[in-house]
Amino acid sequence: MKILMASSEAVPFAKTGGLADAVSALSLALAARGHDVRIMLPRYYGIDTRDLRKLEGELGVPMGGGEEWCAVYSAVLPGSSKKNPVPVYFVDHEHFFGRDGIYGSSGETDFLDNPRRFTFFCRAVFQVCRKIRWTPDILHAHDWPAALAPVFLKFWERPLGPEGEFAKTASVLTVHNLGYQGIYGKENFFYTNLGWDVFYRAGFEDGNMMNFLKAGLYSADRLNTVSPTYARETQTQAQGFRLDGVLRYRSDHYTGILNGIDTKVWNPKTDRLIPQTYSVDNMAGKAAAKAALQKTFGLPVDADIPVFGMVTRLTGQKGVGELFGPAYGSAWSICRDMKVQLVLLGSGEAWCENEIKSLTSRLPNFRARIGYDEAGSHLIEAGSDFFLMPSRWEPCGLNQMYSLVYGALPVVRNTGGLADTVENYHQETGSGTGFLFDDLTPAAIYNTVGWAAWAWYNRRKHIEAMRARGMKRNFSWTESAKQYLAMYADACSMPNLVGQHNFVGPPNKVGL
Ligand code: ADP
Numbered sequence: 001m002k003i004l005m006a007s008s009e010a011v012p013f014a015k016t017g018g019l020a021d022a023v024s025a026l027s028l029a030l031a032a033r034g035h036d037v038r039i040m041l042p043r044y045y046g047i048d049t050r051d052l053r054k055l056e057g058e059l060g061v062p063m064g065g066g067e068e069w070c071a072v073y074s075a076v077l078p079g080s081s082k083k084n085p086v087p088v089y090f091v092d093h094e095h096f097f098g099r100d101g102i103y104g105s106s107g108e109t110d111f112l113d114n115p116r117r118f119t120f121f122c123r124a125v126f127q128v129c130r131k132i133r134w135t136p137d138i139l140h141a142h143d144w145p146a147a148l149a150p151v152f153l154k155f156w157e158r159p160l161g162p163e164g165e166f167a168k169t170a171s172v173l174t175v176h177n178l179g180y181q182g183i184y185g186k187e188n189f190f191y192t193n194l195g196w197d198v199f200y201r202a203g204f205e206d207g208n209m210m211n212f213l214k215a216g217l218y219s220a221d222r223l224n225t226v227s228p229t230y231a232r233e234t235q236t237q238a239q240g241f242r243l244d245g246v247l248r249y250r251s252d253h254y255t256g257i258l259n260g261i262d263t264k265v266w267n268p269k270t271d272r273l274i275p276q277t278y279s280v281d282n283m284a285g286k287a288a289a290k291a292a293l294q295k296t297f298g299l300p301v302d303a304d305i306p307v308f309g310m311v312t313r314l315t316g317q318k319g320v321g322e323l324f325g326p327a328y329g330s331a332w333s334i335c336r337d338m339k340v341q342l343v344l345l346g347s348g349e350a351w352c353e354n355e356i357k358s359l360t361s362r363l364p365n366f367r368a369r370i371g372y373d374e375a376g377s378h379l380i381e382a383g384s385d386f387f388l389m390p391s392r393w394e395p396c397g398l399n400q401m402y403s404l405v406y407g408a409l410p411v412v413r414n415t416g417g418l419a420d421t422v423e424n425y426h427q428e429t430g431s432g433t434g435f436l437f438d439d440l441t442p443a444a445i446y447n448t449v450g451w452a453a454w455a456w457y458n459r460r461k462h463i464e465a466m467r468a469r470g471m472k473r474n475f476s477w478t479e480s481a482k483q484y485l486a487m488y489a490d491a492c493s494m495p496n497l498v499g500q501h502n503f504v505g506p507p508n509k510v511g512l
Contacts, residue, residue: 001488003030004136005039006125008102008118008145012078013047013088016102018398019176022259023142024077029481031084040128042097042121043073043090051075052090059131061124064191068093068120072128091124115188122148126157130165138488139171144182147173147216148192154219155198170491173220177395178234178241182212203246217246222491223254226396227417231256239393257484258420259396260477266402273378280471286382286407293383297367299341306456307341308449309384309408311377311399314348319390319413322442324355330442335363338453343384344368345376384408386452390445394418404470409463410434411452425455430462433470
């Protein structure tokens with residue numbers, strides 16, 4: 001199969017979050033199975049053109065009644081084999097991408113011209129394919145910045161009829177986080193070159209604004225998100241970010257496929273960032289990591305006290321309000337009442353960073369490092385006995401999977417990918433791989449941490465068995481890649497791909 005990934009991020013070229021890891025890892029897993037996978041990215045200022053190959057000639061991209069000209073560079077995705085290389089194409093446009101930052105900079109969190117920048121990128125995807133004379137069977141777009149690519153396929157390319165290059169291309173849109181939709185003033189619709197009838201037919205309309213992701217959700221042939229539970233939750237009003245109606249409407253073609261993890265980087269048997277490697281049969285390295293973690297963070301080195309670890313962005317999504325909210329957060333009472341140690345690595349909202357700093361000065365068993373630290377995150381996974389992740393919503397979540405394979409039992413909220421990867425402890429039988437709670441309240445976090453600490457002190461055999469169970473879990477991308485291939489095959493098998501543009505959706509009311 002010829003598969004094109006259209007994305008605003010892919011490691012190692014551009015990353016702000018899990019999207020970048022997922023796009024590259026999925027591409028590599030698909031290529032390893034013999035498919036012709038290629039990635040398309042904007043050429044951000046931070047990507048050095050001296051490491052890239054420039055394709056001959058310039059490229060014209062229809063935009064807003066005129067044309068924008070750009071250059072195209074290429075590289076091979078690191079990690080792909082000689083036999084199945086994954087080419088990456090970069091669209092280079094000085095005015096749109098020749099600046100620091102991907103979506104914004106420190107002075108401007110969301111660039112004012114983002115709708116224009118990413119409309120351009122999505123339109124350029126087709127022009128690059130024409131330039132390299134390569135037509136994908138599947139156009140796989142990721143998140144709102146690439147969501148207009150399926151729209152252009154349906155409302156621009158397919159209407160060219162059976163002779164058009166993309167007449168047989170099917171599209172897939174993956175939602176990595178429904179919280180980000182790309183909502184902008186509708187005057188920006190001008191840049192798409194699409195008619196105003198398409199504004200309504202493609203579902204761009206969002207109140208008096210235009211919504212990139214919503215148009216993509218209406219227009220792509222198949223949709224998915226990154227865990228089965230999150231796919232169900234996003235179809236409810238509570239978790240649907242106002243797009244639950246659209247997702248319910250598309251529910252026949254909307255699934256959840258769990259992300260994998262990078263098993264080369266996150267594997268306690270080979271990890272070079274921890275003091276000593278370990279495995280389920282030889283746990284000496286885990287004890288060494290726990291001692292190192294306690295020492296590094298300035299806590300008493302004591303193998304008998306359970307260590308609860310956290311590595312997180314300090315933002316509302318991650319449940320930090322319920323943990324660290326001044327006066328009501330449960331972290332303070334957990335550390336005051338229980339014989340446990342709490343270790344945190346994270347950065348984010350200023351109020352939360354300040355609150356954490358103030359708590360560490362008042363609690364002898366809570367230590368934190370504010371910042372981003374790759375090695376620190378490995379040490380916390382390896383050295384902790386439990387891993388705390390009380391997320392409000394979690395499309396997939398990586399840290400709980402790392403925790404399972406590193407033998408740190410996840411204490412997590414029963415939501416999204418957390419619900420799909422962690423099995424709740426059963427006190428009678430000892431089954432399970434972690435501790436789950438439903439309500440996001442300080443009391444629920446307090447009680448569940450207390451439950452885990454109780455099991456640590458009173459049911460150590462259960463803890464050890466759960467640990468072994470978790471460490472044997474396999475979260476590689478191979479399984480996810482198989483599910484994506486099944487979705488691609490399903491998308492390609494649609495009768496009469498050409499003519500799909502005649503489809504007229506329901507009235508485009510938000511929250512339908
Ligand atoms: P999200 O993508 O919503 O932040 P995930 O659990 O899916 O949450 O992935 C977060 C990733 O970022 C993990 O790999 C985690 O280890 C890493 N991470 C988050 N904060 C930090 C930090 N302060 N230092 C090091 N790594 C971090």
